[in-house]
Amino acid sequence: MTTLTAATRTKVLQRQGAAVALTVMVVVSWLTFPRFGSLDNLRDLALQGSFLAVIALGMTFVIITGGIDLSVGSLYALGGVLAAWGSQHGFLTALLLPLVVCGGIGLINGLLIARTNMAPFIVTLASLLFARGLLLAITDEGANTYQVAPDSAFVELGRGTVAGFGYPIFIAAALCVLGGAILNRTGFGQNVFATGGAEQSAILMGVPVARTKVLVYTMSGTLAGLAGALTAAYLQSGVTVIGVGTELDAIAVVVIGGTLLTGGMGTVLGTVIGVGLIKVIQNVINQIGTLDSNYQSVVSGVFLLIVVVLQRILRR
Amino acid sequence: MTLTAARRRWLQDNGVYVAVGALLLFNALFTANFMTLGNFTTQLVQAAPVLIVALGMALVIGTEGVDLSVGAVMALAAAIIPLYLGAGPVPAILMALVAGLAAGAFNGFLVARVGIQPIVATLALLVGGRGLALVIANGQLVPLHDPAFLALGTDDVLGIPISVLIAGLLALTIAGLTSRTTFGRQLVAVGGNRRAATLAGLPVNRVLVGVYAICGVLAAVAGVLATSRLAASDPADMGLLMELSAITAVVVGGTPLTGGKVRVLGTVMGVVLMQLVRATLIKHNLPDSIAQMIQAAIIVAAVYVARERR
Amino acid sequence: MPTDPVIEVAGVTKTFAGVRALDDVDLTLHRGEIHALVGENGAGKSTLIKVLTGIHTPDGGRIRRNGRISTIYQEVNLVPLMSVAANLFLGREPRNRIGLIDRARRDAEAAELLKSYGITADVSSPLGTLAVGEQQMVALARAVEADADVVIMDEPTSSLEPREVETLLEVVHKLHEAGIAIIYVSHRMDELYRICDTVTVLRDGKNVHSGPLRELPRIELVSLMLGRSVNEIQKHGTTAFGEDHHADTRPVLEARNLTSRPRINGVDVTIRPGEVVGLAGLLGSGRTETAKAIIGALPLDDGTVLVAGTPVPRNVKAATRAGISMLAEDRKTEGIIPNLSVRENIVLAALPRLSRFGVTSRKKQDRIVDTFVKRLRIKVSSPEQKVAELSGGNQQKVLLARWLCTEPRILLLDEPTRGIDVGAKAEVQALIDELAREGLAVMLISSELDELLDGADRLVVLRDGAVAGELEGAQLTREHVLAAIAAEVMDDADSR
Amino acid sequence: TSRESPQTAASGGPAASAAQQQSAGPGCTRSRTGYPQVDVKGATVGFSQSEKEANPFRTAETQSIRDEAAKKGVNLLVTNAQSDLNKQISDIKSLLDRGAKLLIVAPLNSDGLQPAFDAAKAKQVPVITIDRKVTSQPCTDYLTFIGSDFVEQGKRAAQQMIKATGGSGKVAILLGSSGNNVTVDRTKGFKDGIANSGLQVVAEQTAEFDRSKGQAVMEQLIQSNPGITAVYAENDEMGLGAVTALKAAGKTPGKDVKIVSVDGTRSAVQLVADGSYTAVIESNPRFGPLAFETLEKFARGDEIPQSIVISDDEYDTSNAAQKLGNAY
């Protein structure tokens, strides 16, 4: 309990840790790279961030309950393929089919984790394989890429813009605001914190721990499916090769945002900031332009390290 | 009532052996040319690097940690081999192991001293480590020709391939380490309740750094063996997704991810099970889609049986 | 006496992996009744409660509940990372017009509520930052405010100070007047006789007695619990401590100017071999911190710890090697390693000494474990049983054994008898005596004044993390200590 | 020295040259697109690579673009998408943002780059896609495609296989990564190619374009199908893995078991020359000269065909030794 007090005292600081890093990154990039601050670049940054943010939002809930969801990358890809396929049958099918199927797989994750006491890591790892297999099965081993008709209303969902900013940005923003409200201002949100903070105690306090877990994994699956649908609309096709390793990006983003991997503590805002950080780094690597492709991952790794170490030091 | 409970308990402890047995039986009946010495040798040789990595992973998981960087460490080891192979296989292998040790110790330092959660601490090396390996190797696959080094991957002793022998010896060593040594008991205590272990005066940091270092060295050993078997240093692909295979094998083998317990024989069996599953799917020429879904189902089933009840 | 039963238990049985925790237990609880549930450690009290509240499903028997039950469990069961207010209102948060949680109102109501329980903590800070006793009061407030017909309290006072105990008993009294039925579990006889109407005694999972409490002489109650004859028990007094000890003159432990702001501030403690020094003070006065500082588990701003004149580096390992051992207060999070067996938990700290070249010797371990299981009468089915399956009191004994087998020179005991039954308590107290006689230096922290007065040769009184006084010899009376503490309380009131 | 030599550097060898200029519809001209004239010399050109330069094909491809850019006095901007499709879209947008007036793109996937092409279109920047054909509209979404015909490569591999085996025997196929359209095309071409022969496909398993997976899968297949007489690997790396596996199983690759693969890397061609490999169908990565030449033509206002299929060489035992220098 000694460490906890320190944690409270600097809770604000901690949350600001990522925000401070982001601000510094943005300011430095802006000054160093003239093109960084261009409206086009910022629009693209926000758009790219929005897909990841939708996935990471679900991951935030899962991680706060003390779990982890490795299946989101595969579900993201599967969602895209289903949406593209569904777009042949109209807007609603395109949007709902991925939500239902991916949400369904999330639900199964949740049921297995909550009802059978299996580790989330391994259950969702199996789902990662399963969803990828399912994707291959419905695309003839990946030979078929379903296209979204360029003039369909569904494409508008991914490509429409307001002042040049794509719809997915607004959708992601709205979902994050909603997610933040759910987390902090509803009974379900409190249950999420309690489940991750001390599961046994939560059970004794009458928190419906199992139901909470089922819900967060369902949510995470659904959001991954939604991100896939948005991506399919944006790409105008159900690309089969996306989403590999996206789960690790999502986890990294959530953790950079100050959410405790052991559960019980975290914020949606932090996750959004984490998304911003990752995307800005990627963008800066591009702005530098001369970096050998093999060095790029070294730089990403070093940067990830710096952020988590800094955060840890701030937390002390 | 108690009988079924006891039976359930037995299945829980021995589920992975039952699964291996069932799969062997299935293959004996339905897979052509399965019950041959050559085939078993092939399976063991293929499983050896995974097993070596999984042994280290089991220790890390025992401390309530996880090491995502093992694949990247294998790539690092692979990248280093050709740099020193000119000076002979022994220096080359030593340098690769030193790199693994350093990488592992670094992970351990981050986890124990800096206090970063294992997944994130090792994620950094997962992201950066392979890049580093590629930078070292200039992004290139290097074919290797040193006969002594290649013998490691091709030769055998009394019919047992060297890599299998090494994996077996390492499994025995790790089993002894966990059950018979102070270090091993301290390791599970740290995984079971780190605060209590600290207050009991255990060298918690030293144990953690040690465990990650061992895991790093074992990953490097696996990288060396796999490289010699491939007869080429291939940092781009060496050990790709190995972290997931190793974790799966460990968990399927009955070691809980919540720490405080290490099952070495279970881990061996977990590796064998996953190897047999892969072999069966290939031999029956199933398409990738079906193969992945079946693997998912088998993982869930195996872990379901071995799960700890509340 | 109201006669309307709110809980009826008939023939309930519960078995855990071969251990029969409850064996054909009956219990009837009436509206407005305060029912004591007593028994040795491991008798099945907590299990019965968990069966009543539906956490465990019984293997056999019937349970009829006639109303809402609210429970304070034995180990504090709240969420440390959530705020105090969130813990208090979890599941019944005040809402605003659109149905969202009204955080401002929740915090205000929480602060108000806790004040009535004598707690003035910052309700928006994480619960984990509160002292154990304060957390216990939060749990109490939460349970009481839940509008239940039955309130079950499993050892609610085990980490409370006299002052808090009074508050708690007042609360119990109010509940009683409101017609709420209470099941009260405690090992403290005084409390039971003060508030309880009826009693159920469990022994080895069986109900050995049910009936009115006041008619039952205390000695007989103990005899029922322990299953031993009255005569046998009469030989012992309230505590099992013997005479004062003859201490050496040279202190083996000198802690100087221990400072870890803001919790402790320049604490000095010395202990001589063969001496038992008690640490007295109010809840949150810094006793646990002092002990942790001595063992090196607390980062210090200042201060030194000397063992036999030699400074000890400030980490637990070094302190342990120098011969200091500490029995932690919170056995769940700081004591037991739940997955490991009783054997492994006992030998944990002594492992290096039981090994050669890092290889452990099973024979040596078994010998030591056997000795301590017998000596401390630890109730286990086998030394290979998981420690998490033991009852609270037996877990405590396991931890004590862990420290004793390191053969320490200095033993810091933070609430060593917390949650331990009368029989075991006497054993532990006698053991402390014996250890001191053997020349150990003992520091004893206890929230039971009697235990401190009888057990300690000298008392160090802490206030706000600093030494407020030392009492010795003739000063060691209830009045003196209480006076010291009372004065402090008045000081406190003045300064606010 | 204490260093084993890496494979020889990627440059050298013949540049890709147009084999046929397929034109289903009319070609593309600058006037048709309405794009401004951009002189290649001195222009800022963006190149978006799809994967890390960690295999011979990618290394040679990027190097070829760089070399030619230097030769033409071009200011070249290079990005690498690290196998992430969304990143490639971002990359292309950022290239445009950083002032690229001409784009060369090695697409990660045939589908999904539409947003990037739209961005280029909006800025009137012509895009040449190399090595992999995309499903978007030539001339409107992108200028043209330069690269091999993967189906054709598969067919030629089949012809080599028929030649080597006499048209009978059991073939195992080592597939590329699932979901990748190179895999799909090379499989289709090969299967079409052997359709009327006596060759029978007894196993097709993915080895993800990876040498060690090729080795592992081959080991399994030899055990369960000892009668395999031929292996078709969809890239050289898997083929090389298969060679190691076959040798370890006591077979003589190139004799007992024929091996044909696609790519043309030095290691594979060397084996062909040594006789322990049957044939390699080239997939030429040296797009630099052809790509810049096409951009120059476009600037001049010439008509550009919708796709420019390059002529790939092939290596078999008869020519591998002489042509070894062409391998990459």
Ligand SMILES: Nc1ncnc2c1ncn2[C@@H]1O[C@H](COP(=O)(O)OP(=O)(O)OP(=O)(O)O)[C@@H](O)[C@H]1O
């Ligand atoms: N990590 C911490 N940071 C800040 N204050 C703390 C921390 N831990 C405890 N405190 C406060 O310090 C005071 C001392 O706490 P502690 O419970 O350890 O004292 P104690 O005298 O041992 O009480 P107890 O009767 O519970 O043993 C309490 O007021 C507590 O709220």
Ligand SMILES: Nc1ncnc2c1ncn2[C@@H]1O[C@H](COP(=O)(O)OP(=O)(O)OP(=O)(O)O)[C@@H](O)[C@H]1O
């Ligand atoms: N989850 C469990 N698994 C196995 N055995 C258990 C479990 N919970 C309790 N027991 C066993 O049931 C018996 C009764 O335990 P219980 O906790 O009810 O005792 P108690 O009367 O509350 O003791 P204490 O006064 O020490 O708290 C003990 O022997 C204990 O070891």
Ligand SMILES: [Mg+2]
């Ligand atoms: Mg109890």
Ligand SMILES: [Mg+2]
């Ligand atoms: Mg205390």
